[in-house]
Amino acid sequence: MTLNRRPVASLWIGEKLHYINQLCLKSHLLHGHPVTLYCTDKVTNAPEGVVIRPATEIMEIDMALVEATSASFLSNVFRYKMIRKTGALWIDCDAFCHKPFPDEWEYVFAGHGMRGALNCGVVGLPVQCQLMDMLLDYYDNLPDYPAWWGKKQRKQMDRNTEKGGLSHAAAIYKTERTAFGPQAFTYFAQQSGDYDKAMTPDVLYPVPFQLNDVFFDPYGRVEGHFTDATVSVHLYTNGTKPWWRQNPPLKNSYVARMCDQVGIDPAQALGE
Structure with a gap:
């Protein structure tokens, strides 16, 4: 295959890819995008053609913090540091490439779901821009409370902190999981004046998160x-029911059809 389009990259924390992740990574290769997967462990079941690199080339991964929060917490920091260092387009490992990303797209992000917030599952930004500066400063110098929180969230965080045993970052995460993902991205895009650069949901998130069972x-x-206008289709594995992670998709479902199209055998990479 000819890989002559803009490079894309992602992060994997763990030793084994699920078949949905294999499907999504390979879909970008088939559309001509070089794919780099930064990993914390030795991953042996990535699709052929995916370039495996150590995550430490971008940043150190605090595995204790991952254990206290989730892999997605660190990925929210990692994606912007990766973009700044490499200029690649960030893709979550559950974002399926429906059509190639145009090279001329400088700002790549969109709203999602039914509430209108921005998502950061697929992100492209100029290497140097105010939005990037704000996001990196937020993660590197965490405030006492995220600026957009109201009294309810602040009180809840105080209760989490009083329980002890949590770092400041983990206490924020336990209070509101998306405070390091979509909420932060939406807030800082508003502050930098880039919110209006958002694409419509159909470009990157055509199926609302609330309807993700439809894929199966x-x-x-x-x-x-x-x-x-649809270029990427987010499969939302963080909302996938355990059954679909542990069993092959049913024949004629969207996921099964895409696996056939791309050449992925789900039975070879099921969840445990």
């Missing part, structure tokens, strides 16, 4: 959510 429904009409 053999009678679902996933493509009914797509438009001519």
Whole structure:
């Protein structure tokens, strides 16, 4: 395959990819995007053509903090440091490439779901820009409370902190999981004046998170959510029911059809 489009990259914390992750990474290769997967461990089941690099090339990964929060917490920091260092487009490992990303797209992000907030599952930013500076400063110099929190969240965080045993970052995460992901991205895009650069949800997140079971429904009409502008399809593995992680997708479901199209055998990389 000819890899002559803009490079994309992601992070994997763990030793084994699930078949959905294999599917999504390979889909970018098939559309001509060089794919780099930064890893904390030795990953042996990445699709052929995916370049494996140590995550430490971008930043040190605090595994104790990962244990106290989640892999997604560190990925929220990692993606911006990766973009600044390499200029690659960030893709979550559950973002399926429907069509190639145009090279001329400088700001790549969109709203998602049914609430209108921005998501950061697929992100492209100029290496030097105010939004990037704000995001990195937020993660490197965490405030007492995120600026957009109200009294309810602040009181809840105080209770989490009083319980002891949590770092400041973990206490914020335990109070509101998305405070390091979509909430932060949305707030700082507003502050930098870049919020209006957001693409419409159909470009990157055509199916709302609340409807993610449709990907596994053999009678679902996933493509009914797509438009001519759709480039990426987020599969939302953080909301996938355990059954679909531990069993192959049903024949004719969107995920099963895409596995056939891309050449991924789900039975070889099921969850435990």
